[in-house]
Each structure stands twice: as structure tokens, then as C-alpha cells.
Amino acid sequence: MVIRMKKLLVILLAAASIVSCAKPEVRLNAEESMQKGLALFQKKNYDEAIPLFENSIMEAQTPDIASKAQLFLADSYFLSKKYPEAIPAYQQYLDIYGSSEDANLAMLRMGLSHYALMDKVDRDMGAAEGALRSFTTLREKDPAFAKEHDLTKKIVELRNMLAKRELMVAEFYIRIKEPQAGLKRLDFIIERYKDTESYEDALYDYGKYYAxxxxxxxxxxxxFNQLMKENPETKYAKDVAKQLVALLDRVQKRLDKKGAK
Known part of the structure; x- marks a missing residue:
């Protein structure tokens, strides 16, 4: 028993000696973290740079260092294709430093992060909505910057995608005999997406439903008349013409029947 106790004591003393000889962890200040992070960032070692930029933000004593660290943190996520992490990092930057000269670039990359996460049209459209919100806000804020990065093309693409999604849902509801939910979606397209490919589809579906x-x-x-008036060359032109003839014939027959009474 005594021998075991002596052995245990030796082990504990040795462990204590190792701990006492170990160097205490040195916490880098904001400037040191920034410099080391930038060195790694320039070498495209983004994953290694991320914790250094995070530390620089926590240790920063001035807005200048904090803002730079926040933007480089977001850029590190973006360039390493960690888009779910990049989005809130850019949003944080914009919330605090939205009037900075780098704010446009931050908003652009936040929108591109959403854009990169987009899925097929029959899936959740949250990423498309986020991208559209960023690009639209940026175009309204700085048209020249938006033109430089060809954002109008992306905005058109996104609006068409979102309208098509609404149309798919509307047609699904009408098909399963829940017309009120479907018509509500068609109303939304007609009101909000007049500039999209799905607008004339919505007018046609509405007319077909009532027909x-x-x-x-x-x-x-x-x-049907609204559709033909706004787009005489619509792909539905022949079918709408037939529908109009049939509808007018039904109306006339009903009036004749009513008059005969």
C-alpha cells in the first residue's frame, strides 16, 4: 500500500512539473490577429484565417480594425464556398458598417451567396428570395454598380423563377380542388410579377378556371380579354379565341333562354 502511494505521488509530482513547465497560452491582440489572418488569407488558406479574424473582432479596440476583420471574415467564408456562414457574416457587416465604402461589395457577395445556394424551382425558394432582395436593394441604391455587375439579368432570372414557383403551387391547389388557395396565388402573380413569363400563364389559368x-x-x-389585350401574340392566342367564342355562345344562349320566359 505504501509503495503504491509513493508511485502515485511520483506520478502526480511529474504531472505537476509538466504543467508548471508548459507555456501559458498567449492571446493575440486585434492587430496581431489581423496581420496573421491577412497573411493566411492572401495564401488562400481561408479556413485557417477565419479564427484569427474572429479573434481580431473580439479583441478590437477601434471600429476600423473591427470592420476590416468582419469583412475579411465574411470574405473568407465566401471564398471557401461556405455560403451559409458567409450570409450572416455579411449581414452583420452591413448592419454595423452599412455606410462604408465596402458596403456595396458586401451586399453583392451576400446576394451571390444566396444565389449559390439556390435549388430547383420545385424546392424551397428562400435562397432565391434572399438573392433577389440583395440584388434589388443594391440596384436601387447604386444603379451604376449594379450595371457593372450585370445584376438586372440576375433579377429578371430570379423574378421569373419565383413567379414560376407561385404558378406551380397555384395550379397544384386548383388541381386538388382547393381553388381559393390557388386563386390567391394567381392574384399574387398578377399583382407582383407582371414583368415575368408566368404573368400570362396566371391570366390564362384564371380565365380557364372560370370558363x-x-x-x-x-x-x-x-x-381572357385582358390577356389578349396585353399580349396579342401570346402562346395561348388560338385557345383563348376558341374559349371566347364558346363563352359568348353560352352567355347568348342563357340570355335567349331568360328572354323566352
Missing amino acids: DIEGKENDALRY
Whole structure:
């Protein structure tokens, strides 16, 4: 027992000696972290640079260092294709330093991060909505910057994608006999997405829906006429012409029947 105790004591003393000889962890200040982070960033070692920029933000004593560290942190996530992490990092920068000269670039890259996360049109559209919000805000804020980066093209693409998604959902609801939910979606497209490819689809679907309901001929005529008036070359032109003839014939027959009574 005594021998075991002596052995245990030796082990504890040795461990204490190792601990006492170990160098205490040295915490880098903001400037040191920034310099080391930038060196790694320039070598494209973004993953290694990230904790250094985070430390620089925590240790920063001035807004100048904090803002630079925040932007380089976001850029490190962006350039390493860690887009889910890049988005809140850029948002944090914009929330605090939104009037800085680098704010446009931060918003652009935040939008591009959303854009890179977009999935197919039949999936969640959160990323597309985020990208559209960033690009639209940036175009309104600085049209020249938006033109330089060809954001209008992306905005058109995103609006068409979101409108198509709404149309798919609307048609699904109408198909499963939940028309009110479907018509609400069509209304949203007609109101918000007049500049998209799905706008004329929404007008046509609305007219077709009412055309199949006895007594709703006037509503169907209104949507079909609006479609033909706004886009005479629509892909639905031939079908709408047939629908209009049939609807007018139904209305006339009903009036004749009513007059005969």
C-alpha cells in the first residue's frame, strides 16, 4: 500500500512539473490577429484565417480594425464556398458598417451567396428570395454598380423563377380542388410579377378556371380579354379565341333562354 502511494505521488509530482513547465497560452491582440489572418488569407488558406479574424473582432479596440476583420471574415467564408456562414457574416457587416465604402461589395457577395445556394424551382425558394432582395436593394441604391455587375439579368432570372414557383403551387391547389388557395396565388402573380413569363400563364389559368364554371362566363371573359389585350401574340392566342367564342355562345344562349320566359 505504501509503495503504491509513493508511485502515485511520483506520478502526480511529474504531472505537476509538466504543467508548471508548459507555456501559458498567449492571446493575440486585434492587430496581431489581423496581420496573421491577412497573411493566411492572401495564401488562400481561408479556413485557417477565419479564427484569427474572429479573434481580431473580439479583441478590437477601434471600429476600423473591427470592420476590416468582419469583412475579411465574411470574405473568407465566401471564398471557401461556405455560403451559409458567409450570409450572416455579411449581414452583420452591413448592419454595423452599412455606410462604408465596402458596403456595396458586401451586399453583392451576400446576394451571390444566396444565389449559390439556390435549388430547383420545385424546392424551397428562400435562397432565391434572399438573392433577389440583395440584388434589388443594391440596384436601387447604386444603379451604376449594379450595371457593372450585370445584376438586372440576375433579377429578371430570379423574378421569373419565383413567379414560376407561385404558378406551380397555384395550379397544384386548383388541381386538388382547393381553388381559393390557388386563386390567391394567381392574384399574387398578377399583382407582383407582371414583368415575368408566368404573368400570362396566371391570366390564362384564371380565365380557364372560370370558363369551366356555369354562370362565371363574364369573369372568364374578363381575364381572357385582358390577356389578349396585353399580349396579342401570346402562346395561348388560338385557345383563348376558341374559349371566347364558346363563352359568348353560352352567355347568348342563357340570355335567349331568360328572354323566352
